[in-house]
Amino acid sequence: MSEQNQPTKMWSGRFREPLDSGFEQWQRSFPFDWRLLPQEIAASTAHARVIAAAGVLTSEELDRMVAGLALVGELKLTESEFHNPNFPAAASIAQAEDIHHFVELELTRAIGDLALKLHTGRSRNEQIATDMRLYVRDSIDAILEGLRSWAFALVELAETSSDAVMPSYTHLQRAEPVLVAHWLLSYVSMIERDISRLRNARARMNYCPLGSGAIAGATLALDRLIASEALAFDAPTPNSMDATSDRDFALEFTQALAVIGLHISRFAEELTLFSTAEFGFLDLPEAFSTGSSAMPQKKNPDLTELIRGKSGRLIGSATALSVLIKGLPLAYNKDLQEGQEPVFDASRTMQGMLAVLPAFTNSLKFRYDRMAAAATSGYLNAMAAATYLSNRGVPFRKAHEQIGHAVRFGLESGRELNALTLDELKAFGEHFAEDFYDAITIEAALDCHDVIGGTARARVRAALEDARSRIAVDVEQPA
Ligand code: ARG
Secondary structure, eight states, X not given: OOTTTSOOOSSGGGOSSOOOHHHHHHTOOHHHHGGGHHHHHHHHHHHHHHHHHTTSSOHHHHHHHHHHHHHHHTOOOOGGGGGOTTSTTHHHHHHOSSHHHHHHHHHHXXXXXXXXXXXXXXXXXXXXXXXXXXXXXXXXXXXHHHHHHHHHHHHHHHHHHTTOEEEEEETTEEEEEEEHHHHHHHHHHHHHHHHHHHHXXXXXXXXXXXXXXXXXXXXXXXXXXXXXXXXXXXXXXXXXXXXXXXXXXXXXXHHHHHHHHHHHHHHHHHHHHHTSTTTOOEEOOGGGOBOOSSOTTOOBOHHHHHHHHHHHHHHHHHHHHHHHHXXXXXXXXXXXXXXXXXXXXXXXXXXXXXXXXXXXHHTOEEOHHHHHHHHSSSSTTHHHHHHHHHXXXXXXXXXXXXXXXXXXXXXXXXXXXXXXXXXXXXXXXXXXXXXXXXXXXXXXXXXXOOSTTSOOHHHHHHHHHHHHHHHHHHHHSOO
């Protein structure tokens, strides 16, 4: 095929035959990697500075190139522009194999043949590795903000719940009473771990692949520090083979998102359950619920259900990346292109969830009366009762047994522990006294858990303050 009618490719020189048109369309990544335009512009601008420092571009050429890249970066690419023949970049959109090719085509349109010098001393393999790192880094920063907002909403809700109580559950059977605030703070603890996991992942991935070349390192003596600093990486990556094929950063990111999804999903599951008539612990906020087209009485918890569903999707992204990477020989393989969409999807899915969660959390109205009723019936104070006896020197095993007998007796006569008379109690052990009744009130059943991390009222008040200040500090620190 002659040069004139050969399709414009970044690599067509050694080819005599054109690509099969079906294959050509199918192998393109531009239909999804257009999302990397801001990252590709930033990385290309940094590379332009590197090659200018190496003498490949004059300072005037560098200026023109940087200005041209900025111009290309102003394009507002969106999904719908792909089908808009009047979009200024329509010809490049139709032709571009990937985001790297697109920027080269558009830069050529903007500044002419000077654009063709930009690829000096670099390879798309290091470019995509860099773009993806930048994308993941930007995503982490946005997700950290979202997590903090949700944590604040939970802390706020916990504060308004004051001394409200609810049952806690093990085996989904009522266990002991806890403060509603204590329950809500358990999710804040999960979020704090999620924040630290993302921050760690961010620190581990913050190295710049530019200068790694196709596999063996750039063929020009490039000052890799220039690009690394310009892109706010901590340092250049230390090994070109690893740098061009490493996707640990994407894997860790999607795995961390899968874990966050699990946490959010547990929250969603609890609220779904608590909003049922059987529990009746909350009225679903109408602004976040939907009705049924068939059953007029229905109010359905779509938000929490969708969140459960989307968390499954996040696990899917992490799994897709694991399977993709397993068994890939070093270094770059085109398989890696398939790793982009799970990252984009996970990032957007998580950001979407975090966009609705704070407002949803703010709008939650608990039925504290129902929660309190459930927390004060069904012998949830049995543990406090056994503690009363053990505080009087009864070995815990025996105390447990005596309270067990009292519970059995109460069950048979349909009474709670506080409705049993002292004489009745004394039949189970000699250490019961009048102050027993004070030791099994709801307040006492909370306050006997007076340890760090326990549900005693003073401990939870302190925990709330601690959580609030930890999250506030996190906001002030750069991620
Ligand atoms: N679109 C490609 C990707 O996402 C860019 C790297 C292409 N490199 C190559 N040697 N074909 O992986």
